[in-house]
Amino acid sequence: MFKLDAIRMGGREIWPLVEGGKGVSATNHASAGAWAAAGGVGTVSAVNADSYDANGFVIPQIYRSRTREGRHEELVAYAIEGAVQQVQRAFDIARETLSAGRGGLNINVLWEMGGAQRVLHGVLERTRGLVNGVTCGAGMPYKLSEIAAGYGVHYYPIISSGRAFRALWKRAYSKAAEWLGAVVYEDPWLAGGHNGLSNAEDPRSPQAPYPRVAEVRAVMREGGIPDSVPIIMAGGVWYLRDWADWIDNPELGTIAFQYGTRPLLTQESPIPDVWKAKLTALEPGDVLLHKFSPTGFYSSAVLNPFLLELQGRSERQIAFSTEAAGDHQYLLDVGVPRGRSYYVTRDDLNRAREWYGAGHTEALKTPDNTLIFVDAARKKEIRKDQADCMGCLSHCSFSAWKDHDDHSTGYLADPRSFCIQKTLQEIAHGGEPDANLMFAGHGAYNFRSDPFYSNGFVPTVKQLMERIRTGD
Numbered sequence: 007m008f009k010l011d012a013i014r015m016g017g018r019e020i021w022p023l024v025e026g027g028k029g030v031s032a033t034n035h036a037s038a039g040a041w042a043a044a045g046g047v048g049t050v051s052a053v054n055a056d057s058y059d060a061n062g063f064v065i066p067q068i069y070r071s072r073t074r075e076g077r078h079e080e081l082v083a084y085a086i087e088g089a090v091q092q093v094q095r096a097f098d099i100a101r102e103t104l105s106a107g108r109g110g111l112n113i114n115v116l117w118e119m120g121g122a123q124r125v126l127h128g129v130l131e132r133t134r135g136l137v138n139g140v141t142c143g144a145g146m147p148y149k150l151s152e153i154a155a156g157y158g159v160h161y162y163p164i165i166s167s168g169r170a171f172r173a174l175w176k177r178a179y180s181k182a183a184e185w186l187g188a189v190v191y192e193d194p195w196l197a198g199g200h201n202g203l204s205n206a207e208d209p210r211s212p213q214a215p216y217p218r219v220a221e222v223r224a225v226m227r228e229g230g231i232p233d234s235v236p237i238i239m240a241g242g243v244w245y246l247r248d249w250a251d252w253i254d255n256p257e258l259g260t261i262a263f264q265y266g267t268r269p270l271l272t273q274e275s276p277i278p279d280v281w282k283a284k285l286t287a288l289e290p291g292d293v294l295l296h297k298f299s300p301t302g303f304y305s306s307a308v309l310n311p312f313l314l315e316l317q318g319r320s321e322r323q324i325a326f327s328t329e330a331a332g333d334h335q336y337l338l339d340v341g342v343p344r345g346r347s348y349y350v351t352r353d354d355l356n357r358a359r360e361w362y363g364a365g366h367t368e369a370l371k372t373p374d375n376t377l378i379f380v381d382a383a384r385k386k387e388i389r390k391d392q393a394d395c396m397g398c399l400s401h402c403s404f405s406a407w408k409d410h411d412d413h414s415t416g417y418l419a420d421p422r423s424f425c426i427q428k429t430l431q432e433i434a435h436g437g438e439p440d441a442n443l444m445f446a447g448h449g450a451y452n453f454r455s456d457p458f459y460s461n462g463f464v465p466t467v468k469q470l471m472e473r474i475r476t477g478d
Contacts, residue, residue: 008477026266027114039099040467055088078397117145160187166202197241233259247477341369
């Protein structure tokens with residue numbers, strides 16, 4: 007019979023079950039509070055979280071400034087206020103459990119989000135005594151330990167290799183070792199959302215997680231970190247019975263498990279019902295590991311018309327030269343703005359003419375000296391989204407924004423990408439899932455085959471956690 011025991015993590019007694027903090031408004035106070043109340047670690051997403059008016063209605067995040075810098079300041083203010091309100095509400099839901107020293111409440115931030123450090127300081131300052139820890143990934147968050155320790159909360163770095171953790175530990179984390187709550191290993195081939203797949207790793211050749219996690223533990227031991235500090239396995243976790251040989255395994259030390267996708271389909275989950283319905287229809291292979299994100303990171307999302315359109319943009323792509331050189335001897339005669347001259351190969355000229363004839367009449371330059379072809383409506387949308395940038399990332403390839411110095415990456419804005427803030431806000435607040443980025447882990451197809459969800463059953467968080475603890 008499958009057996010799961012409680013562990014100590016971040017100074018608290020918890021079930022070794024952690025709710026993954028999912029981006030813009032996909033994990034909020036209701037889901038995080040319920041998860042913590044059930045004795046696990048609930049995670050409030052502090053990435054541009056929703057705030058509420060006096061009547062309890064979500065306040066739309068409308069940007070009024072005419073400058074990107076001004077809109078960025080509005081975004082930081084929204085982010086801090088929203089996360090504070092979410093933490094306060096989540097704590098109220100789980101107050102009895104948390105006050106008894108059980109369960110935990112974390113916040114999740116992306117190190118590469120715009121103004122990340124300002125947001126983190128602003129939230130932790132106003133939620134003292136409510137937050138147990140900060141989970142942080144998407145980049146190399148060297149200052150995470152320093153900031154968390156300054157507020158007396160634990161930190162939970164998200165990494166995808168022992169090499170990454172070694173760099174963080176040696177440069178910064180060893181100076182605040184006592185506040186390390188756990189290390190989150192996020193499998194870059196299985197997890198939903200952004201991940202840490204490196205340029206040296208092949209996105210088409212997934213590696214087994216066990217040896218990589220064993221390597222993380224070996225690096226932790228090198229640094230003198232005791233085995234009682236957990237490694238949290240994230241990505242690809244569905245049935246705990248499949249991971250039974252990880253539990254109480256002396257090579258791995260203390261292990262906990264993070265769930266990002268399964269909590270999307272609960273009664274407390276804030277995502278719209280139309281999104282939940284889409285999850286139950288997925289089949290193996292319906293989640294794509296791609297690199298269209300303006301962050302520059304790989305990420306995993308449902309292969310829907312939104313992603314297919316992005317694929318189409320990149321496929322309708324040709325290299326060019328501003329003067330005749332080598333094989334680029336043919337003057338491009340379709341899609342080119344007046345006064346511009348681009349030289350292409352003969353084959354690419356013929357391809358461009360075919361795309362033009364199919365309605366993709368507009369050629370847009372990329373930072374890589376290539377042109378993509380889109381229709382007039384798509385060009386208008388791309389240009390508007392780039393102009394409306396509110397600086398939600400520290401570096402954005404789509405709009406060429408960065409959140410410091412001169413606020414420019416120094417590169418041409420890339421029309422092969424998209425405004426991630428726009429699409430994540432839309433899907434989280436009722437937008438059509440097929441028309442937006444729909445993050446999901448690669449095991450999301452299990453919703454369709456897992457008998458727990460038969461006949462349209464949607465569990466509460468408590469019911470889900472009880473189910474998981476049985477091994478199913």
